Amino acid sequence: MFAKIAIEKKPLSASLLGVCRLCRGILEFENHAFCYACSDALPWLHHPCSHCAMPLDLPALSSVCGTCQKSPPLYNRCIAALCYEPPVNDLIAHIKTHVHAPETHQLGRQLAMICEATYNKTWPDMIIPVPLHWTRTLQRGFNQSDNLAHYIQMSFPKIEIRGDLCKRLKKAPTQHSQSRRRRFSSIENAFTCSTPVSGRRIAIVDDGVTTGATATALTRALLNAGAANVDVWCIARTDWHNTQQ
Ligand SMILES: [Zn+2]
Numbered sequence: 001m002f003a004k005i006a007i008e009k010k011p012l013s014a015s016l017l018g019v020c021r022l023c024r025g026i027l028e029f030e031n032h033a034f035c036y037a038c039s040d041a042l043p044w045l046h047h048p049c050s051h052c053a054m055p056l057d058l059p060a061l062s063s064v065c066g067t068c069q070k071s072p073p074l075y076n077r078c079i080a081a082l083c084y085e086p087p088v089n090d091l092i093a094h095i096k097t098h099v100h101a102p103e104t105h106q107l108g109r110q111l112a113m114i115c116e117a118t119y120n121k122t123w124p125d126m127i128i129p130v131p132l133h134w135t136r137t138l139q140r141g142f143n144q145s146d147n148l149a150h151y152i153q154m155s156f157p158k159i160e161i162r163g164d165l166c167k168r169l170k171k172a173p174t175q176h177s178q179s180r181r182r183r184f185s186s187i188e189n190a191f192t193c194s195t196p197v198s199g200r201r202i203a204i205v206d207d208g209v210t211t212g213a214t215a216t217a218l219t220r221a222l223l224n225a226g227a228a229n230v231d232v233w234c235i236a237r238t239d240w241h242n243t244q245q
């Protein structure tokens, strides 16, 4: 009996044992992180602002939030799959720390399905994963946005991934250490784009969007390099205030 309890207390590796990371039930697919029932229970973003993807308070009179009505973002639109709240924060933490996290595959494919349902004719023709600063890449060993972009692109093989075009010159400041306004100004010129992207429609891919400061800074670099427009594809979207706890 003692041995059995000791085994049950050991942390399980869902990817190896085929166990759902959220409910510990058996997975339907080996390369998934969570089961269908847990997927249904996730906080999917059902009523996002059509510009910035922030959840709209219902009943909404407009598909555009008050912030975007006053000052629309530099990017064309943000498409997000989930609200950034438990257990999504844990799933994204796993994506950032495990190069082969099954969450990357499962959430990437689900985000691709949402993109598929969103666009009609005019699709982006290039995907750019948000680059990490080189010191962060060295520390982490991989860029989670590269992995995510790879799984999204499996659904759209005609759209090329160009992870080589942009560089991050500044490290991201800690979200909690700065006000929203200071975060935008401190990251303003954080990215550079080495090659002209004249007339290209671009989707930048990130795991999460909070203030939108990173997405805005990369959008600015791409527009300066000639991009026709820039969309943002991310797993989770959150209100800035939700990170101030
Ligand atoms: Zn489950």
Ligand SMILES: [Zn+2]
Pocket: 049, 050, 051, 052, 053, 054, 064, 065, 066, 067, 068, 069
């Ligand atoms: Zn908005």
